[in-house]
Amino acid sequence: MLRSTMVALAVFAGSALPAAARWSFVGNDGEAVALDETPVRIIASQDAAAGLIPLGIRPVGIYADSAVADAKVLQGLDLSGIEIIGQSWGEVDIEKAAALEPDPIIGEHRPLDNSWSGGDDVVAALSPLAPLTGPIQGYSILTLIEDYEALAQSLGADLSASDVAADQAEFEAALSKLKTAVAANRDLTALAVWAGTDALYVAATEGSSELMNFASWGLNLIDPEVAEDRGYWETLSWENADQYQPDPILVDNRSEATMETALAQRTWTLMKAAEAGRATDWPAFWLRNFAAYVSELDKLTVAIHAAGANLAP
Amino acid sequence: MSEGVGNRAKKTARLTSGLLLLGLTLAVIAMLSLATGARAIPLENVWTALVDFDPNATEHRIIWDLRMPRTVVGLMVGAALGLAGAVLQGATRNPLADPSILGIHAGASLAVVLGVAVLGMTQLSTYAWMAFAGAGAAMLVVYSVASLGREGATPVKLALAGAAITAVLHSIINAILLTSPRTLDEIRFWQVGSLSGRPMDIALQVAPFLTVGMILAFATARLLDGLSMGDDVARALGQRIGLARGMAGLAAVILAGASTAAAGPIAFVGLTVPHVARAITGTGYRWILPYSMLLAPILLLGADVLGRVIAPPGEVQVGIVTAFLGAPFFIALVRRRKLASP
Numbered sequence: 243m244l245r246s247t248m249v250a251l252a253v254f255a256g257s258a259l260p261a262a263a264r265w266s267f268v269g270n271d272g273e274a275v276a277l278d279e280t281p282v283r284i285i286a287s288q289d290a291a292a293g294l295i296p297l298g299i300r301p302v303g304i305y306a307d308s309a310v311a312d313a314k315v316l317q318g319l320d321l322s323g324i325e326i327i328g329q330s331w332g333e334v335d336i337e338k339a340a341a342l343e344p345d346p347i348i349g350e351h352r353p354l355d356n357s358w359s360g361g362d363d364v365v366a367a368l369s370p371l372a373p374l375t376g377p378i379q380g381y382s383i384l385t386l387i388e389d390y391e392a393l394a395q396s397l398g399a400d401l402s403a404s405d406v407a408a409d410q411a412e413f414e415a416a417l418s419k420l421k422t423a424v425a426a427n428r429d430l431t432a433l434a435v436w437a438g439t440d441a442l443y444v445a446a447t448e449g450s451s452e453l454m455n456f457a458s459w460g461l462n463l464i465d466p467e468v469a470e471d472r473g474y475w476e477t478l479s480w481e482n483a484d485q486y487q488p489d490p491i492l493v494d495n496r497s498e499a500t501m502e503t504a505l506a507q508r509t510w511t512l513m514k515a516a517e518a519g520r521a522t523d524w525p526a527f528w529l530r531n532f533a534a535y536v537s538e539l540d541k542l543t544v545a546i547h548a549a550g551a552n553l554a555p
Numbered sequence: 556m557s558e559g560v561g562n563r564a565k566k567t568a569r570l571t572s573g574l575l576l577l578g579l580t581l582a583v584i585a586m587l588s589l590a591t592g593a594r595a596i597p598l599e600n601v602w603t604a605l606v607d608f609d610p611n612a613t614e615h616r617i618i619w620d621l622r623m624p625r626t627v628v629g630l631m632v633g634a635a636l637g638l639a640g641a642v643l644q645g646a647t648r649n650p651l652a653d654p655s656i657l658g659i660h661a662g663a664s665l666a667v668v669l670g671v672a673v674l675g676m677t678q679l680s681t682y683a684w685m686a687f688a689g690a691g692a693a694m695l696v697v698y699s700v701a702s703l704g705r706e707g708a709t710p711v712k713l714a715l716a717g718a719a720i721t722a723v724l725h726s727i728i729n730a731i732l733l734t735s736p737r738t739l740d741e742i743r744f745w746q747v748g749s750l751s752g753r754p755m756d757i758a759l760q761v762a763p764f765l766t767v768g769m770i771l772a773f774a775t776a777r778l779l780d781g782l783s784m785g786d787d788v789a790r791a792l793g794q795r796i797g798l799a800r801g802m803a804g805l806a807a808v809i810l811a812g813a814s815t816a817a818a819g820p821i822a823f824v825g826l827t828v829p830h831v832a833r834a835i836t837g838t839g840y841r842w843i844l845p846y847s848m849l850l851a852p853i854l855l856l857g858a859d860v861l862g863r864v865i866a867p868p869g870e871v872q873v874g875i876v877t878a879f880l881g882a883p884f885f886i887a888l889v890r891r892r893k894l895a896s897p
Contacts, residue, residue, distance in 0.1 A: 308736060330736050439749075440872075478868070479868060479870070480751075481593045
């Protein structure tokens with residue numbers, strides 16, 4: 243299983259690590275990062291920043307995969323005072339990064355292709371400055387959030403702070419509403435898609451952590467037939483847009499243009515749910531904290547109720 | 556004397572039947588385009604969809620919503636590109652002239668890139684007008700630059716100005732795309748040139764422009780024949796060469812601009828087809844123009860149909876197929892015979 247078994251220890255004793263190490267961090271790949279003092283100056287990838295900031299850990303620098311304004315994962319976060327040292331995948335400003343004098347670099351590890359946030363070029367540029375560590379992307383956003391909590395705690399965050407606790411409570415409430423909706427509408431089948439002008443791309447559940455979460459909460463997700471060399475997506479010509487008849491349809495919302503593109507295709511409405519306007523947002527690959535998860539769960543709950551109401555005679 | 560007239564009559568008969576044959580071929584290709592796609596639709600259902608449309612039948616909707624607009628846009632864009640290439644080659648007396656060499660494609664591309672990067676456009680239908688405006692602006696600049704100096708816009712100066720402006724525009728395009736990956740992401744499909752995903756609205760929007768462009772292009776046929784003898788001879792024959800070039804240029808901009816608006820910058824069709832036409836018809840724009848106008852959509856639609864079937868379940872965009880077919884074809888043409896000067 244990819245499930246991260248990362249362990250974070252504030253104090254480490256009696257190990258292979260240098261005795262002086264007062265902060266260390268171990269990922270489930272076994273790579274341990276040890277520092278003499280608890281780090282305060284952190285450079286984080288956009289995903290790690292979105293995981294840590296809501297928990298009270300503010301990095302000094304962020305490297306993003308795109309322009310910050312377009313980075314869905316950073317939306318709604320207070321980035322004031324944080325230096326942006328990269329706004330394109332694979333690119334980072336080394337001089338700015340060095341000037342920030344980071345203690346560690348925190349990114350995310352992708353076990354599928356054994357890569358870190360930002361790609362090899364970014365790793366090569368940043369790792370001489372400070373050790374690189376971080377959680378592993380796995381089969382659940384909740385696990386990822388837990389990993390960030392452990393990491394944040396080791397960095398001195400107070401997880402019992404009122405706003406952190408409030409975020410979690412809101413999430414629990416939203417989740418229980420979703421579960422109720424799903425339980426009341428067992429017959430629904432949802433489908434997660436990305437729409438391009440060239441084709442409709444249908445997502446396999448196990449390619450995305452949040453879809454795995456949805457499935458674990460009881461939502462029936464259609465699993466497409468993915469050709470062997472095509473990763474986690476089935477490519478459907480717009481002529482075959484009615485291959486599946488899901489309800490509701492979840493549309494990748496990393497960019498607003500995706501939904502616009504879907505709606506602009508004449509055969510989008512070959513799916514009955516699309517014709518009835520029951521397409522909702524799929525928070526594809528970008529959820530990293532409870533606050534963001536809540537609003538996305540709420541949208542899904544509404545969509546499931548709407549689809550269910552349609553199903554009822 | 557009577558023999559000459561007889562020969563000419565024979566040539567006219569031969570070329571006329573050639574045109575009919577091309578028209579027939581085009582009709583067949585258009586039918587193929589309606590019948591081919593990712594979804595297997597039996598021929599009789601294609602026919603029923605055409606003659607007895609049922610809005611509730613999925614297959615009928617696919618024919619009318621996807622394949623029909625695509626075919627119509629392909630026919631229009633093909634015809635426009637062929638004509639634009641022939642007119643440009645004639646007006647500039649440059650066998651390599653085509654919309655991409657005279658800055659039209661670069662202008663359209665820059666306008667679309669700006670639309671995406673600055674105005675935040677994301678949808679195909681909004682690109683069309685930007686592309687059209689950009690094509691016109693670029694051609695105007697190229698023409699003004701070429702007109703500087705005593706002789707006015709001579710063929711050589713037009714080609715040089717076109718190349719220079721194209722280089723400038725491309726450097727700006729690249730500067731924007733390199734610094735804005737989001738823009739690159741948005742327009743990389745558009746930039747290749749494609750017929751897919753175009754709604755009928757786009758065809759209807761550009762149709763009036765194409766009609767005007769075609770009428771203008773055919774009106775210049777006689778002027779192009781004059782120009783092809785060289786500026787001095789044309790002038791001696793009493794032609795106003797500035798007017799001739801202006802009209803031809805306007806026709807080309809309207810045609811190429813509108814086609815780029817509808818399908819993106821498609822290379823090689825406008826360049827190659829007039830040479831094929833000239834190889835069949837000999838000199839004389841009275842024939843080169845209609846032949847180009849029929850040959851180009853045969854090539855374009857044929858390439859599009861091919862692109863739909865060679866890489867299932869995906870498609871290869873028509874711009875890639877035409878470049879892939881067009882380049883070696885052009886080389887073969889060059890090797891086979893000395894290209895007739897336009």
